[in-house]
Amino acid sequence: MQVKIDSIIVKERARKDPGDLKSLMESMERHGQLNPIIVNSKMQLIAGYRRLSAARQLGWDKINATVLETSSKADMLAIEIEENTQRLQFDSKDLEEAVTKLEKISRKNIFQRMWEKIKKFFRKLFRKN
Helix, strand or coil: CEEEHHHCECCCCCCCCCCCCHHHHHHHHHHCCCCCEEEECCCEEEECHHHHHHHHHHCCCEEEEEEECCCCHHHHHHHHHHHHHCCCCCCHHHHHHHHHHHHHHHHHHHHHHHHHHHHHHHHHHHHHC
């Protein structure tokens, strides 16, 4: 669900420093928000502080959020820890292969787009005559 960013309450966080948000902000501008933040029914942030911070810096009014029914400080902290530790980064080989594949696919898409524009141009050209 979408929630107003101004309505989200941020209390003490396990992660004190959100770090450099530049690449996250670029990703969110390019692809949108890929994963929702997590709030409770009182709109207290449980997880997603970096995403929320990036959205604020981007000037967004709303953000996607999942609402979990909990107000227990222990549950909220456990969820924050879980959400931040259960991600597995690509190993270098998998990342290299994925980037190479993306570059190959992207080049193909450029040619496909060019071909579509050429076909569109010739359709217009022959319709006018």
